[in-house]
Amino acid sequence: MIEITSRDNDKIKYTKSLLKVKNRSKEGKFIIEGYRILTLALESNAEIEYVFINDEFEKKKEHREFINELESRDIRVYKTTDKNFKDMVDTENTQGILAVVPFEKKNIENDLKTEDKFIVVLDRIQDPGNMGTIIRTADAAGADAIITLKGCVDIYNPKVIRSTMGSIFSMKIISSERDEMISAMKENNINLVSSWLNTDNYYDEVDYGEKVALVIGNEANGIEDKIAENSDLLVKIPIYGSAESLNAAISSAVLMYEIKRSIIGKSRIR
Numbered sequence: 001m002i003e004i005t006s007r008d009n010d011k012i013k014y015t016k017s018l019l020k021v022k023n024r025s026k027e028g029k030f031i032i033e034g035y036r037i038l039t040l041a042l043e044s045n046a047e048i049e050y051v052f053i054n055d056e057f058e059k060k061k062e063h064r065e066f067i068n069e070l071e072s073r074d075i076r077v078y079k080t081t082d083k084n085f086k087d088m089v090d091t092e093n094t095q096g097i098l099a100v101v102p103f104e105k106k107n108i109e110n111d112l113k114t115e116d117k118f119i120v121v122l123d124r125i126q127d128p129g130n131m132g133t134i135i136r137t138a139d140a141a142g143a144d145a146i147i148t149l150k151g152c153v154d155i156y157n158p159k160v161i162r163s164t165m166g167s168i169f170s171m172k173i174i175s176s177e178r179d180e181m182i183s184a185m186k187e188n189n190i191n192l193v194s195s196w197l198n199t200d201n202y203y204d205e206v207d208y209g210e211k212v213a214l215v216i217g218n219e220a221n222g223i224e225d226k227i228a229e230n231s232d233l234l235v236k237i238p239i240y241g242s243a244e245s246l247n248a249a250i251s252s253a254v255l256m257y258e259i260k261r262s263i264i265g266k267s268r269i270r
Helices: 009-017 020-025 035-043 061-072 082-087 128-140 160-166 178-187 225-229 248-264
Strands: 003-004 029-031 050-053 075-079 096-101 119-123 145-149 173-176 191-195 212-216 234-235
Touching: 009 050, 009 082, 020 029, 029 035, 029 160, 035 061, 035 096, 050 061, 050 173, 061 075, 119 128, 119 248, 128 145, 128 160, 128 248, 173 178, 178 191, 178 225, 191 225, 191 248, 212 248
Parallel strands: 003 075, 050 075, 119 145, 119 212, 145 173, 191 212, 191 234
Antiparallel strands: 029 096, 050 096
C-alpha cells in the first residue's frame, strides 16, 4: 500500500478529474465508490485499475481482509487522508473506498448479436437514479442488452453507478444514434415496441414476438415521435387511479417482466 497525503498528487488529481463526464469519455475510465460495489466488481471479474482508501477504512477487520484480497490480485491500493478522499467522490457520507475502472464503448455494428432476443432501448433518460434502476431491472429481467440513445445521462455518472447495484458490470450497454438503432432493429428482425398512451393495445394483451426491443422514453416527454412511427407495436399500461403517468423506471419494470414472460412462453417467471 502506498500512502499519499498531498492533495496536489497527480494520482489524486487524475482520479478527481473522472468526476467529469468529458474526462471519463476521454480516458475511458470511471469511478466506483463503496465497499459493496467493489466486492461486486471483484465477483464479476471487472478490471480494476487501482483503489483509494481513507484513514478510516482499514480499521474494520473485514475491510483489511478485502484490501489483502485486492493486493493478492495485484491491484494497487493507495491510502490518503479523509479530506483528499472526499475530493474524489460525490457523496457526503463516504464509505472510504473507491476504485477506478476502465471501460470500452460498445456500438451496434460490433456488439449487437443475432442471438440477442430481448433488448431495452433508452430514449433520452435524464435522471441518474432512473437510469441506474432501469439497468438493474433489465439485468434482473434477463435482458440481453441495453441501448442508450443520444441525450441519455452518462451511464458512468457516479449516481447511475450506485443505482445499478453492480449490474453495470454484467449488462451489455451499447451507445447508438436514433436512426442507427431503428435500422439495426429492422435488419435483425427485432420487433421495436414503444410505450405509448394513444393506443388501444394494453401491454399484457399483445403478442410481442420472439425478438423484442422495448423503448423507454424520456421522463418528461416520453418516446420521440420518429421512434414511435417506426415501432412495430405500441403498448400502454392502464392507469386505474388519478395519477397522470408512471415513473419511467417503474413502467420499464412492468413492461420488461411481461415481455420476458412472453418471450419464454410461460405463465410466470420462476
